[in-house]
Amino acid sequence: MTSPCDPEHASPGDVGAALMMIDSRLKAVYDGRTETDPEQRALIDQLAGSMxxxxxxxxxxxxxxxxxxxxxxxxxxxxxxxxxxxxxVVPNLVASMRAMPRSIDPETIPTMAGMVIAAGIGLSPNLWRRQYGDWTRAEMNPLEATAFLLAEHINRITGDRDFATRLIAKALSTANQD
Known part of the structure; x- marks a missing residue:
């Protein structure tokens, strides 16, 4: 019996745009900047504004x-x-999110942890989240932070600052070839 939250039922969405946003955040952090490069931020804002x-x-x-x-x-x-x-992974993620109270409302952390747990057991995080209604504005930063923190965690454990981005880029190019 399949779950309605099986990834086969999920839309992949715009993975390329999401990866661009996460990659720009990773580069900013690795370069020691607390803010995204203004030019990069303008591109992201232009992308978001055109949607x-x-x-x-x-x-x-x-x-x-x-x-x-x-x-x-x-x-x-x-x-x-x-x-x-x-x-x-989850305790590390939750601790990191709790350390970011200006960007992440504490009430959104359980939802983000739930999405990560859903993904960790092979369920689609977007279908898991969708069953609780529409996204809220308060969940936008935590969602981005969740993807960012997971990418950074992967980069840290591999010792390669670009590993997570390459992992996804390779998967996207392989999917496009099929």
Whole structure:
């Protein structure tokens, strides 16, 4: 029996745009900047401003697809070490989000943790989230932060600042070839 939250039922969304946003945040942090480069921010704002409701939904679905793909990779890496991905990733993620009270409202953390757990057990985070209604404005920063923190975690454990971005770019290019 399949779950209505199985990834096969989910729209992948605009993974490329979501990856661009996460990659620009990663580069800013790695360069020691607390803010995104103004030129990069202008491009992101232009992209967001050009989107209609469907485009925004596609971007949100794309961010959820990133979360799913990152957690799939992390699950595989943890299982190779006989470790549980939920046990090792979720507490770290929650602690990081709690340390960001200006960007992330504490009430959104359980939803983000739930999405990561859903992805960690092989469910679609966007379908899991959708069952609770429409996205709220308060969830936008935490969603981006969740994808960012997972990418940064992958980069940290691999010792490669671009690993997470390359992981997704390779998956996208492989999917486009098929």
């Amino acid at each position: 209609d409701a469907d485009g925004v939904r596609d971007l949100l679905d794309g961010a959820c697809t990133l979360i799913y793909m990152f957690m799939t990779w992390l699950r595989t890496a943890h299982e190779a070490q006989d470790k549980d991905v939920i046990e090792y």
